[in-house]
Amino acid sequence: MSKNDFILKAEGLHKSYRMGTNEVRVLKGVNLNVRKGEFVAIIGASGSGKSTLLHILGALDKPTRGVVRFEKRDLSRIGSGELNRFRNKMVGFVFQFYHLLDELSVLENVFLPAMTSRSIAGWLVCRRQAKNRAKELLAQLGLAERAKHKPYQLSGGERQRVAIGRALMNEPKLLLADEPTGNLDSATGNGILEVLEKLNRAGQTIVMVTHDERIARKAERIVTLVDGKIEHKNSGSL
Amino acid sequence: MYKIILATRYLLKRRITYFAVLAVALSVFIVLVVMTVMAGLVNEFKEKNHRFAGDCVVGTESLVGFAYYEDFVKLAEQQDFVEAVSPAIKSFALKRRRGSEQDDITEIMGIDPVRHSQATGFGNTLYFHNDDVSRTFEIANDANLVGCVLGDFMLLQDSNSRNYSATSLPRIPYSISCFPLTARGALARAGTDMVNTKTFYFSDQSTTDLPRIDGSLVYLPFEQAQQLCGMAGSNKRASRLHIRFKPDVKIQAGCEKVQSLWQKFRQDKAGEKQAYSLDTVTVQSWKQYRRSSIAPLENEQTEMSVMFGFVGITTVFIVLVVFYMIISHKSKDIGILKSIGASNIDIIELFSGYAFLVGIIGSGLGLLAGWIFLLKINPIEGWLFRHFGFQLWDRTIYAIGDIPNKVEFKILATIVVSAIIACLVGALIPSVQAARQKPVETLQVGQL
Ligand SMILES: Nc1ncnc2c1ncn2[C@@H]1O[C@H](COP(=O)(O)OP(=O)(O)O)[C@@H](O)[C@H]1O
Numbered sequence A: 001m002s003k004n005d006f007i008l009k010a011e012g013l014h015k016s017y018r019m020g021t022n023e024v025r026v027l028k029g030v031n032l033n034v035r036k037g038e039f040v041a042i043i044g045a046s047g048s049g050k051s052t053l054l055h056i057l058g059a060l061d062k063p064t065r066g067v068v069r070f071e072k073r074d075l076s077r078i079g080s081g082e083l084n085r086f087r088n089k090m091v092g093f094v095f096q097f098y099h100l101l102d103e104l105s106v107l108e109n110v111f112l113p114a115m116t117s118r119s120i121a122g123w124l125v126c127r128r129q130a131k132n133r134a135k136e137l138l139a140q141l142g143l144a145e146r147a148k149h150k151p152y153q154l155s156g157g158e159r160q161r162v163a164i165g166r167a168l169m170n171e172p173k174l175l176l177a178d179e180p181t182g183n184l185d186s187a188t189g190n191g192i193l194e195v196l197e198k199l200n201r202a203g204q205t206i207v208m209v210t211h212d213e214r215i216a217r218k219a220e221r222i223v224t225l226v227d228g229k230i231e232h233k234n235s236g237s238l
Numbered sequence B: 001m002y003k004i005i006l007a008t009r010y011l012l013k014r015r016i017t018y019f020a021v022l023a024v025a026l027s028v029f030i031v032l033v034v035m036t037v038m039a040g041l042v043n044e045f046k047e048k049n050h051r052f053a054g055d056c057v058v059g060t061e062s063l064v065g066f067a068y069y070e071d072f073v074k075l076a077e078q079q080d081f082v083e084a085v086s087p088a089i090k091s092f093a094l095k096r097r098r099g100s101e102q103d104d105i106t107e108i109m110g111i112d113p114v115r116h117s118q119a120t121g122f123g124n125t126l127y128f129h130n131d132d133v134s135r136t137f138e139i140a141n142d143a144n145l146v147g148c149v150l151g152d153f154m155l156l157q158d159s160n161s162r163n164y165s166a167t168s169l170p171r172i173p174y175s176i177s178c179f180p181l182t183a184r185g186a187l188a189r190a191g192t193d194m195v196n197t198k199t200f201y202f203s204d205q206s207t208t209d210l211p212r213i214d215g216s217l218v219y220l221p222f223e224q225a226q227q228l229c230g231m232a233g234s235n236k237r238a239s240r241l242h243i244r245f246k247p248d249v250k251i252q253a254g255c256e257k258v259q260s261l262w263q264k265f266r267q268d269k270a271g272e273k274q275a276y277s278l279d280t281v282t283v284q285s286w287k288q289y290r291r292s293s294i295a296p297l298e299n300e301q302t303e304m305s306v307m308f309g310f311v312g313i314t315t316v317f318i319v320l321v322v323f324y325m326i327i328s329h330k331s332k333d334i335g336i337l338k339s340i341g342a343s344n345i346d347i348i349e350l351f352s353g354y355a356f357l358v359g360i361i362g363s364g365l366g367l368l369a370g371w372i373f374l375l376k377i378n379p380i381e382g383w384l385f386r387h388f389g390f391q392l393w394d395r396t397i398y399a400i401g402d403i404p405n406k407v408e409f410k411i412l413a414t415i416v417v418s419a420i421i422a423c424l425v426g427a428l429i430p431s432v433q434a435a436r437q438k439p440v441e442t443l444q445v446g447q448l
């Protein structure tokens, strides 16, 4: 792979939170490159700033200092409207607590990202197509039978698979997973990891965050977040 | 699209929205019922005044009256927008029921019953001569006697009986005494015999449902009243002219035409001997003419509107509180939606749409309930009266028949629009605040 195939480049990311008078520095200069098609695991202790980093990489949050380039575009230079489109199209988030909308059915939760980016008319035009894609995704995730159910009727592992379906709905270039197995027993968690591995084999770029080394081992490359900085391990070309 | 779907789902799935809907419905209901009844009473009262005065009144408050009125009546009757004109004498008099020791001060009004019924609603206020106003002042079996019409309240005070049966109309004589005045306003007969007195016999009663009029006014035949007040003679005078316009003529426009007609008339009469008596004459629409009795009621209506405006403000607060609660429950959803690309505007639209639905459904329910209640308000009141003796207005005191329950479209539209605006305003602040939340923070809540 050539150097141009980096999908994500983070340089000198700093993030600090103000807690009253004192400043909590969470990230202290993180550098991270992700290649297209890579499966990267970010590992670190609880509270080390993994989620913060992931949110910044997915443009859900802004760094205090530093640059995130997504396919060479500097995210800090993108306007808010464009940023919303970016979050909608380019990245898919999977959270530890699934974060599904309780009022929507499983199928609706999955095709929600296709709806958010469209006007009513636009949605009506492509509704069938989007529904079919959502059904396909659910079938791939082994949830074909559950399309009409509500999230509360599903088990944790099933909910997480729905969340993965939602994240994949708009065929994002980057899938960001924040402790996707953190709330699941190990058997179910392994199921989720298998899904992610399968997706990665099919070409999906994934960045996953976890505090569990065993889970991280499923990834191609592990980076460790310590004291607000990255310690590289398993680093192939870097 | 997802905003519509989500807004609808929030509406259906969150029990707390039912409270918001209920609050809106309740305020709409209350405001609708009160406003409708109030507006109905005010309109009814105005309509009674309108019927009493005709469309337009040309006249003077001076007890002397004004001259040349017959010329103006002729002139006015030639106008294509005028339907009828009725001249009237108005003055004060002492009234004594024969056999009684007591003189009462009353207002007297001299009219031609036929002309006056054409220009105003007079004929319909009569109890016995409703169908044949021309015989209003006739006394059965005695052509020499002259009748008079008493307001029904006055009759009640006199005789403790508001209605007589037509068959046994009692012959009650009243002597009416007046001080005749000259055109200059001096006593016409200074000296020992200053007073004109004449006896009239009760011939009918008039019910305008305007308490002051029904309690103090005696109608007399025009010529008799004119003589009593000293307005007869070579230069006859009258107090005022009641004018009714053709049906399609707007009051305002008609009155303006009468006004300019009057200006011209005054100029034409400028050289005449008693032209000065025209100086105090004004042209007024019925509303202006009766404003001293209409204005207080209208003020009251305004006060009521303001008070019930506060009900609306309360609704805003209820909706605001409910939305704060809903949105704080839903902050996770907002984070999720933002993580998949929803903008701040989208979030505000989502919750405004939700508020709009609450407003529409709430006011729809309130309207429906209010409408049904108003339809049944009279039966309900009747039932309450029969079973518990409860009556909104004591009918023996107030001249109100049924409780007015005709819903005015204007009131309806105003209430619905304000209810929806109230909901939107109530939802705006919390939803703007929600939209401004950082998605990471709302999502973090679930993670910690
Ligand atoms: N919005 C915030 N305000 C203040 N402190 C925060 C905020 N978000 C995260 N932090 C702090 O930053 C640190 C890193 O948090 P996080 O990225 O969630 O850690 P991890 O995901 O590795 O467990 C924690 O100490 C946390 O308390």
Ligand SMILES: [Mg+2]
Pocket (backbone or CB within 6 Å): A050, A051, A052, A178, A179, B447
């Ligand atoms: Mg975390």
